[in-house]
Amino acid sequence: MSDTTPASGTAARRLGVPDLCLVVLIGTTGSGKSTFARRHFKPTEVLSSDFCRGLVADDENDQSASGDAFDVLHYIAGKRLAAGRLTVVDATSVQPEARRQLVRLAREHDVLPVAIVLDVPESVCRERNAARPDRAGMGAHVIPRQRRELRRGLRGLQREGFRAVHHLRGTDEIDAAQVVLERRYNDLAHLTGPFDLIGDVHGCARELETLLTSLGYEDGVHPAGRTAVFVGDLVDRGPDSPGVLRRVMGMVAAGSALCVPGNHENKLGRLLHGRNVKLTHGLAETVEQLERAEEAEPGFRERVRTFVDGLVSHYVLDGGRLVVSHAGLPEKYHGRTSGRVRSFALYGDTTGETDEYGLPVRYPWAEEYRGRAAVVYGHTPTPEASWINNTLCLDTGCVFGGKLTALRWPERELVDVPAERVWYEPVKPLAAGAAGTDSAPGTAGDRPLDLADVQGRRVVETGQHGRVAVREENAAAALEVMSRFAVDPRLLLYLPPTMAPTATSAEEGHLEHPAEAFAAYRADGVARVVCEEKHMGSRAVALVCRDAGVAEKRFGLPPGAGVTGALHTRTGRPFFPDAERTEQVLARVRDAATAAELWEELGTDWLLLDAELLPWSLKAGGLLRQQYAAVGAASRAVFPGALAALEATRTRLAATAPAVPPVAGTDPEGATDAGTGTDPATALAALLDRQRERAADAESFSAAYRRYCWPVDGLDGVRLAPFQLLATEGRSLAGEPHDVQLALLDRLVAQDATGLLQRTGRLYVDTGDDASVAAGVAWWQEMTAAGGEGMVVKPLQALVRSGEGRLVQPGVKCRGREYLRIIYGPEYTRPENLTRLRSRYLGHKRSLALREYALGLEALDRLAAGEPLWRVHEAVFAVLALESEPVDPRL
CATH class of the missing domain: 3.60.21.10 (Metallo-dependent phosphatases)
Structure with missing residues (x-):
């Protein structure tokens, strides 16, 4: 905006304009509206009728296109006002009908219409138009007619609906004017x-x-x-x-x-x-x-x-x-x-x-x-006073x-x-x-997501990873799961992210090895990491309330429901088909939390835990029977007979083979197999060795998945291994250092008298210390040799950014050699298979892990801030939707 005063010495006139309004410049052709607009407003704020005429007719002076031009102008102005942007209309606007449409547009978008009148003598307008070649064909009657229309309408501008009218008389007053944007009163x-x-x-x-x-x-x-x-x-x-x-x-x-x-x-x-x-x-x-x-x-x-x-x-x-x-x-x-x-x-x-x-x-x-x-x-x-969707009524009838x-x-x-x-x-x-029940903000009294909140392509703003987009087709798949299979949405506050595997290892006989994980974190500037035992179970999220009253008051469950929380899978489905067993698990965790005095220490009546529920067969029974057990059963049915037949064949071949002296250029044992140059007995022995190796691989495959399966009776045999405390009342704990978290969880496990809770083993590693790294590798080798799945390597400080400000992976999984046999097949360790598998593409999986992690953090932050349930669900739903993205399920 210009703060200069013209040489004539005319006192500057201050024109107050609200920072959100519709400014209508009113004046005859040649009065200087476009020059005034350029001087006092941003180019993007000004909508010119001449420019719009050029858009629709390739000629700014084609008056026959004025109708279409103003349709375009009004449409763009409406979009700007809807977005909360100051908008200036540069047109003559001397006719009441033209102004009436603009006032109506301002009212539709609940902004003030402000008029700035440029009242310039007719002689000045004629002189200016004469100097413009594009106005050479303008009739002599145009400017007088516009001046008459302008004079007739001046007194009635406020009655037409303009909240403020700035009438500038003459070129000196126009040149001296200063437009000052004013903050709206509200x-x-x-x-x-x-x-x-x-x-x-x-x-x-x-x-x-x-x-x-x-x-x-x-x-x-x-x-x-x-x-x-x-x-x-x-x-x-x-x-x-x-x-x-x-x-x-x-x-x-x-x-x-x-x-x-x-x-x-x-x-x-x-x-x-x-x-x-x-x-x-x-x-x-x-x-x-x-x-x-x-x-x-x-x-x-x-x-x-x-x-x-x-x-x-x-x-x-x-x-x-x-x-x-x-x-x-x-x-x-x-x-x-x-x-x-x-x-x-x-x-x-x-x-x-x-x-x-x-x-x-x-x-x-x-x-x-x-x-x-x-x-x-x-x-x-x-x-x-009751929070409903981030609104609060404070009238409590005093x-x-x-x-x-x-x-x-x-x-x-x-x-x-x-x-x-x-x-x-x-x-x-x-x-x-009553509008609702007394509640903490953000849940009770709120409605969960409805169709309008999730349909179509969505973009979720996260505090840690910017904007995360959700495709329309992925949102539709997530809606199907959430609406048909998920737990009560009022209790669905978080879904854990997928986890990226460590970089592919070049170590002989290995596809994954912890050395790559330590090296990657060291490159990102992470000095200290924690290696956590990876339990071979199913990811579980547990919401544990101190009692049913807390679930009713804090999370809006109906009175008398008798529900004290939830235990659900990565996709929000209840772990147990019956509510009774869920409540039994929650009761044991609750009793342990009470004995550990966590409620008082954390100042909360509920806990949100990330955990593994064991055994794996508890949730994956169908997968085990249809995919893994079928492979093991087939191998046990086929290989013994095949090996026996090959053994018998070799015995017969050895008994009937003639004793022929070796011939120069042939196999030392005698005659060669036609076309191959191989003795039949040698070929048979090689085939038998390969089949024995395959049988051994198949047996190793069966042994690998059997380690994670055992029978359960009720809760007998069930184990819950918590490894992260996600949130408590008014606080997200996902960014707390892992050693602090694990210490709290150790106290929880130690106070469990039922044997349900299981401790998560861990080892702390300095990524810049070779001896510490070697100890981490040895710990992983020892665990996996004993049948463990592997470990998860995480930055000790939890939420970490690299030197370039990039969000670092919150954890990478490093799975053992035998566990990967379940994932990639019995014979994946053969050199030719390992060579092929080492070309696996990890980029998409890593991107997915980071996006889901950021969404999970966003859900917890919104929950802690007391935001309404639909806002928490927006991030939770997006995690579920991203799970529909195509990615190699073995990673």
Whole structure:
């Protein structure tokens, strides 16, 4: 923007323009609108009718294309306004109909239309057009006609709907003008708090003072600099509306409070302006109280009128993370300015129906809310403050005998004080207005994902890995699993990521070897890693609540369900077909957590664990029977007979072979096999050796998978090996160092008296120390030689980035030689097979592992931050969708 003043010395005129609005430049052809737009606005902010005419007709002066050109202009302007971007229309706009369409467009997108009129003498316009060859064919009548239309419409611009009109007269005033972008009144995103948001007071002055004292305020000021934010309805029904107004007005004037208007302030304001309003719903009591206050304090009514007139419909606070209005506000209205936005902020919306008490039925906008900003409001009294999809109603009916409630932000802590008495009998019993149950933010009262949240191509923003895209076809596959087979979605808070294998080894006889894992982490700058025993079981996520009441209150389960958590697979399916066995597992983990005093130490009533459930056959019984056992059975059926036949053949061949002296150039044993130069006995011996090796490989294959299978009876024989504590109330632990995590889990396992819980073995390795690396390799060799699956190598600090800022793999699996026989087949260790398998492509698997890991972290972060369940599910669902990406299942 230009801050220069022209040589003529004309005083600069400041043109205030909201930072989100529709600016309409109005002026005749040649008045300098395009030059003005270039000087004061970004090129991308300006939409020129001439340019749009050129888009549709290849000629900016083809007036026959004007209709199509303005269709294009209005379409682009609508898209910009919908995205919250300042938009400037550079067209003559001297005709009322042209302006009417633009005002309508601004209203559709709930932004203010602002007019800037460039009023230039006709002679200047003629001179400028004469200097432009493209305007040579313009008729002499055009400019006079446009000037007449402009003059006729000047006085009525505000009546047409323009909120602000800047009329610039003459070229000097136009050249001296300075456009200044102004923050919208409702945009206080630069204020980051902390805040104390206070629900509907309704004249309950003593309860307000008690609550302010509980929050730490001293005579309306908080010593720690906190700001109170009142959600409206300060007046009516209660015993001392003037007292409430006096306190709130004083705090606002002192800068220690903000306030948005409620519908009761709006009605009071109209009365104070002399409007004819009905003295109902407690207004009559307020009028009497104000009359007494005016007698004691002359001018009080005028100060109240001024205060109410200055209240803004809603505020956007804390970098856009918090929105405050009286009756709530859908996301599309956040930061917008229009009569429609103000009406919703004051009154909400109704379905058009009335309930049994004759009151309007409120439209449940909060149930459909999907915005990232928390919306805090009042208006509809409820027994308890209840989070629903990241929205919170703070009206807990103080004036009706309930309580006065505040929300501490960003702590998300609720503070309340009880009403001293029932000050006003409600038409509708307070309990009947409940919007939900008392709950922690983010789960109870929320709806899980619906179709609109997951259909089509999705992009999920993650804090650790940027934007992660989900293909439409993968989302459809995930929706099928989640809707038909998954556990109760209210308990589905996390899905573990896939894990990438270590780089392919060149070590003789090995496809995977820990040396590559240590070298890769060393290259990424990771000095310390932990090697964790890889249990051959099935990945399990356990949500363990302290009792059924916690599951009901925190996760929104129906009362009396008797459910204390969940135990599910990597794809969200319940591990056990019957709920009884699930509850038995959860009870044993819960008892161990109680004995280990983890509830108190971690300050939580629930734990989210990542674990392995053993034996493998518990979940993979069908896979074992159909794929692995079938191979073993076939080999046992075929190889003994084949080997016996080959042995018998060799015996017969040896008994019948003639004793012929060797011939020069032949096999020392005598005659050669025709065409091959090989003695038949030698060929038979080689065949027999190969078949014996194949039989031994097949037996090794069967022995490999049998190690991970054993019979179970109920929970007898079942083992649960936790290796990571993912989250507790208000806290994601996924980024905590692994040694800290494992120490907590060791205490949990040690307190299990039932034998269910199994410790995860581990070894810490310094990647830059050859002796430490050798010890890690030896530990892996010892484990795998004893039949173990292998190990997982992880950075000790858990969440790590490389020197280039790249997210490092959270763990790589290094599987043993014999375990890989299950994966790649009985004969994979033959040199020719190993050579072929070493060309396996790991890039996609590694990418998938990182993306799923980032999504898992995002789900846990959102859960810890108290975000609504649909936001947690967005990341969880994306993990499940990515599992449908085509990747070699053996990796």
